[in-house]
Amino acid sequence: MNPLRVRIVGGSVGGLFAAALLRQQGHDVRLYERSTGGLAGRGAGLVGQRDLFDLLRAVGCERVAQVGVVAWERIFLNRAGGIDHRQKTPQTQISWDHLYRTMRGKVADAEYELGRAVRAVEQDEGSARLLFEDGAVEEADLVIGADGLGSVVRTAVVGDRSANRYAGYVAWRGLVPEGELPEAAAMLLERFAFYDMPRSHALGYLVAGPGAETEAGARRYNWVWYRPIAEADLPAVLTDAEGRRHPFSLAPGQMPRDVAERLRRDAADQLPPPFAAAVAAEPRPFLQAIFDYEAPEMALGRVALLGDAAFVVRPHTAMGVAKAAGDAMTLHRQLTRHDRVPDALQAYNRERHPAGAAVAAYGRRLGATLE
Numbered sequence: 001m002n003p004l005r006v007r008i009v010g011g012s013v014g015g016l017f018a019a020a021l022l023r024q025q026g027h028d029v030r031l032y033e034r035s036t037g038g039l040a041g042r043g044a045g046l047v048g049q050r051d052l053f054d055l056l057r058a059v060g061c062e063r064v065a066q067v068g069v070v071a072w073e074r075i076f077l078n079r080a081g082g083i084d085h086r087q088k089t090p091q092t093q094i095s096w097d098h099l100y101r102t103m104r105g106k107v108a109d110a111e112y113e114l115g116r117a118v119r120a121v122e123q124d125e126g127s128a129r130l131l132f133e134d135g136a137v138e139e140a141d142l143v144i145g146a147d148g149l150g151s152v153v154r155t156a157v158v159g160d161r162s163a164n165r166y167a168g169y170v171a172w173r174g175l176v177p178e179g180e181l182p183e184a185a186a187m188l189l190e191r192f193a194f195y196d197m198p199r200s201h202a203l204g205y206l207v208a209g210p211g212a213e214t215e216a217g218a219r220r221y222n223w224v225w226y227r228p229i230a231e232a233d234l235p236a237v238l239t240d241a242e243g244r245r246h247p248f249s250l251a252p253g254q255m256p257r258d259v260a261e262r263l264r265r266d267a268a269d270q271l272p273p274p275f276a277a278a279v280a281a282e283p284r285p286f287l288q289a290i291f292d293y294e295a296p297e298m299a300l301g302r303v304a305l306l307g308d309a310a311f312v313v314r315p316h317t318a319m320g321v322a323k324a325a326g327d328a329m330t331l332h333r334q335l336t337r338h339d340r341v342p343d344a345l346q347a348y349n350r351e352r353h354p355a356g357a358a359v360a361a362y363g364r365r366l367g368a369t370l371e
Helices: 013-024 050-058 062-066 096-104 154-158 183-188 231-237 257-270 273-280 320-337 341-366
Strands: 005-009 028-033 045-047 068-071 073-077 083-087 091-095 112-114 118-123 128-132 137-140 142-145 165-177 191-197 200-207 220-228 286-294 303-305
Touching: 005 013, 005 128, 005 137, 013 028, 013 050, 013 096, 013 320, 045 096, 045 200, 045 320, 050 062, 050 320, 062 091, 062 096, 068 200, 091 096, 091 200, 118 142, 118 154, 128 142, 142 154, 154 303, 165 231, 165 273, 183 191, 183 273, 191 273, 200 273, 220 273, 231 286, 257 273, 286 341, 303 341, 320 341
Parallel strands: 005 028, 005 142, 028 112, 073 191, 142 303
Antiparallel strands: 045 091, 068 091, 073 083, 118 128, 128 137, 165 220, 165 286, 191 200, 200 220
């Protein structure tokens, strides 16, 4: 296929995966990210999967998979904080931040624009067009929607069938520097820890430091507490300290102080002491509401969806990044096999839609007890 003008909406790892592969193929690639400050520092750890390893190998970055923290066993706590069960299943948590920075380095600064919000995508037989919030319009041969849960590109592919469905629960989260973790939580280190209760689930593990540090003392402890929230109460839960309502999540520092204090009290009342101590040590907890979405199609004409823009999968699967990598690899491969963009995108859809649907279904099964 001749070089294409490829425009990618969304500058997180999914968009960067596609950009790195398509730049190697000789295409004119540009990414537009709506956030103004960039995405570095927003991630914790991720589980490596085959599709991610394959992509890193394809772009010459296999070393990224070697930067992580090993949890040497899994432990399942009881309410008193004792260990009811343990499994010798070592697992490495790869650094999301290091992965993002490495992939970002594959794209020139002039090809990655921050603060450029796309409000819609249109297309006809000959081209696709990005319509920006500032009134600008840009034509492309191929538009890739890698803009995640709140995708604006979906509508160009699936019309009015683009709404996410709330799953009935949220993830309260924290990322505590290892040196600030109290002694009461020390037993959680070097392990993947779990605690189950009716319609609720807590877990935690060590991840690399913000600069990909993996030595003891420089790492961070990542904890997650899944709890049910009625849909009618969700708007209030997603209102930040300044009274602004957010559609999907609250970032560190946005949670109202009284809500964070109530979270700590609830943790002390309901979680094993080590987990309660880890929650108490987080000064700026954050929040992620859990949603589902399955696109009926992943592509139409000259527009393709990738990653969470196509299938929002629940975090229990630990497969979101790997799924985005698989999407990017398949899209790249189909563009090399076909002379026409619409033909390549239909082949992409045929191959990846069943894979996305399978991961989404797996996530719903894992989260069924929390709904």
